[in-house]
Amino acid sequence: MPCGTQATVKAMYPGQVRETGADILLGNTYHLMLRPGAERVAALGGLHTFMNWPHPILTDSGGFQVMSLSKLRRVSEQGVTFRSHIDGSEHLLSPEQSIEVQTALGSDIQMVFDECTPFPVSEEDAKTSMELSLRWAERSKTAFGDQPGRALFGIVQGSVYAGLRESSAAALQEIGFHGYAVGGLAVGEGQNAMFEMLDVTCPALEPGKPRYLMGVGKPDDIVGAVARGIDMFDCVLPTRSGRHGQAFTRYGTINLRNARFADDPAPIDAESPCPASRDYSKAYLHHLFKAGEHLGAMLLTWHNLSFYQQLMAGIREAVASGAFADFKARFEEAQRVSAAANGSG
Amino acid sequence: MPCGTQATVKAMYPGQVRETGADILLGNTYHLMLRPGAERVAALGGLHTFMNWPHPILTDSGGFQVMSLSKLRRVSEQGVTFRSHIDGSEHLLSPEQSIEVQTALGSDIQMVFDECTPFPVSEEDAKTSMELSLRWAERSKTAFGDQPGRALFGIVQGSVYAGLRESSAAALQEIGFHGYAVGGLAVGEGQNAMFEMLDVTCPALEPGKPRYLMGVGKPDDIVGAVARGIDMFDCVLPTRSGRHGQAFTRYGTINLRNARFADDPAPIDAESPCPASRDYSKAYLHHLFKAGEHLGAMLLTWHNLSFYQQLMAGIREAVASGAFADFKARFEEAQRVSAAANGSG
Numbered sequence A, B: 001m002p003c004g005t006q007a008t009v010k011a012m013y014p015g016q017v018r019e020t021g022a023d024i025l026l027g028n029t030y031h032l033m034l035r036p037g038a039e040r041v042a043a044l045g046g047l048h049t050f051m052n053w054p055h056p057i058l059t060d061s062g063g064f065q066v067m068s069l070s071k072l073r074r075v076s077e078q079g080v081t082f083r084s085h086i087d088g089s090e091h092l093l094s095p096e097q098s099i100e101v102q103t104a105l106g107s108d109i110q111m112v113f114d115e116c117t118p119f120p121v122s123e124e125d126a127k128t129s130m131e132l133s134l135r136w137a138e139r140s141k142t143a144f145g146d147q148p149g150r151a152l153f154g155i156v157q158g159s160v161y162a163g164l165r166e167s168s169a170a171a172l173q174e175i176g177f178h179g180y181a182v183g184g185l186a187v188g189e190g191q192n193a194m195f196e197m198l199d200v201t202c203p204a205l206e207p208g209k210p211r212y213l214m215g216v217g218k219p220d221d222i223v224g225a226v227a228r229g230i231d232m233f234d235c236v237l238p239t240r241s242g243r244h245g246q247a248f249t250r251y252g253t254i255n256l257r258n259a260r261f262a263d264d265p266a267p268i269d270a271e272s273p274c275p276a277s278r279d280y281s282k283a284y285l286h287h288l289f290k291a292g293e294h295l296g297a298m299l300l301t302w303h304n305l306s307f308y309q310q311l312m313a314g315i316r317e318a319v320a321s322g323a324f325a326d327f328k329a330r331f332e333e334a335q336r337v338s339a340a341a342n343g344s345g
Helices: A014-019 A029-034 A038-043 A063-068 A095-105 A123-144 A162-175 A191-204 A219-227 A237-243 A282-290 A294-320 A324-341 B014-019 B029-034 B038-043 B063-068 B095-105 B123-144 B162-175 B191-204 B219-227 B237-243 B282-290 B294-320 B324-341
Strands: A025-027 A057-059 A071-075 A080-083 A090-093 A109-111 A151-156 A179-182 A211-213 A246-249 A252-255 B025-027 B057-059 B071-075 B080-083 B090-093 B109-111 B151-156 B179-182 B211-213 B246-249 B252-255
Touching: A029 A038, A029 A063, A029 A090, A029 A095, A038 A095, A057 A095, A063 A080, A090 A095, A095 A109, A095 A123, A123 A151, A123 A162, A151 A162, A162 A179, A162 A191, A179 A191, A191 A219, A219 A294, A219 A324, A237 A246, A237 A294, A246 A294, A252 A324, A282 A294, A294 A324, A294 B294, B029 B038, B029 B063, B029 B090, B029 B095, B038 B095, B057 B095, B063 B080, B090 B095, B095 B109, B095 B123, B123 B151, B123 B162, B151 B162, B162 B179, B162 B191, B179 B191, B191 B219, B219 B294, B219 B324, B237 B246, B237 B294, B246 B294, B252 B324, B282 B294, B294 B324
Parallel strands: A025 A057, A057 A109, A109 A151, A151 A179, A179 A211, B025 B057, B057 B109, B109 B151, B151 B179, B179 B211
Antiparallel strands: A071 A080, A080 A090, A246 A252, B071 B080, B080 B090, B246 B252
16 A cells, blocks of 8 residues: 555555556555644545545554654543644644544544554553553444444554464454454564564454554565565555655665766666556666656656556565465575675675 | 746646646757757657647747756856756857747747846836847847748847837847747736837737737736737746646635645535636645645646636637637636635735
């Protein structure tokens, strides 16, 4: 799911995002409640109409951004009181308020409001935080009520502690949700620890419901997480990296700002179905980034989103045909070869 | 002609620019010789290939930017020595050097190197400058030589002095060019003075060759200039205004940053063939500009270029059917009505 943080996938027209193969966009409750405001979006016909995206939208609960972006936070049993990073105005985010905002936006898949446990954290503090998130999950479900055609996902917490992850998963399923996310990972614990938590968490989740790993990740994170049973991902990496000159390729990542591309007449990927990957030389992309031109961000974001969607399409096809183990082995071999060729580990 | 200053029409994909109806793009010799460099562009297959624009390109001579952007200029009979605004490196632009750069870029329509006369200027200084530009025009023609399929345009100078404009036009036609530009206008002299100079200059130019008014302008400047015999225009206005939130419409200009659009569900122009004009509410555009999102600049640039191309298509159709006087009267009436409605003169 490409990130449409502020009601736009940065530097992309919505039609283009769709053409890369994206089915669902992610919108950010924290950003949208502050600007332009959920009531305003609702009055304008909802987020789908507002941003011209007539396809599914998943919204996060605001729990992550309120901790990472806002100022002067106070966490209580009730929720989180904070000041806007835009104008300093005071706001409350609680389970009820988060669901009210997500519902006003018209979100198809809503997330329970949870506390974003910091990392690193002691097992005791992680347990306290996870239990608060469980109580908030229950309140979120009550607030969500019955919204035909829309879903509410619970979020497994517990930091890097296997026992807490298992307790969280069990308690959430006791409450009952349409799908389950794994939160609080990709926050600095490293890929091994993340995979260990997935090894514990995924088997603890009922098999028939979607599993969503929040905020992940690099291509190898995704392939490894799919191997462990994850279905859905969101990440700012393809869009944010694109704006900073970094391109994902089948042969590793490259940064188009690098002087070695100044005279390179080859496109990023001559075989790609994406015009951004195929129809512009690396020399031209290098020039656009050096000159600070919008088109650089536009082309590389397009390329990266297309690359990610092709990766996901390949994964889906491999899973459907029972060939995912082969797919994963080929993917990892290509990663090893390109890492060796680029002289990095 | 949309401006593709640094080998890109800012915030637009080249295919989109073409779809708005544009036939020719303008490239800037000054910018391109400094970055990425004319030799580099030539080695990469020329400007058309480099920027993925397989249609005509007109390049200016660098004379205007070298005076407005560079530092530490010395003007001599030979040309202009200057320091780059990017890295301070010293360069010479002369008629020979300008044509060499334009030819290396692969420009289809090249401009003679001229001195950009400042405004205001005394008649004596304007005459001295115009005569220098004539000598440079002759050297430009020699340097251009014979380039089958490509054109070289002379540039009429003479500031706001009718006699100088007539002398310049006559002397340029003595030398002989494929087309003639009118330079040194839209530099602060006002629309009336500009139109007076066109009233003098256009009748002094042979009727069978294209006439190009450089750096113009607002829609009413264009309509008035066509009435006086101008065929071609370039201007940064639609692209630059678009990046700053200003939209041209049939009912005057509006700035989407204005708070009165925050809740406006209507698009800029529901009747437009351009998706940017038709498929996004003013409230959404307002939000994008307030949030500093790329998509704001992308959509408004697209809208403005489309608006300008529709204006030009309307003019061409009216001229071809002998109905331009009616077209102009209707255009001016709409301008009066919208100016009155917007409470401005």
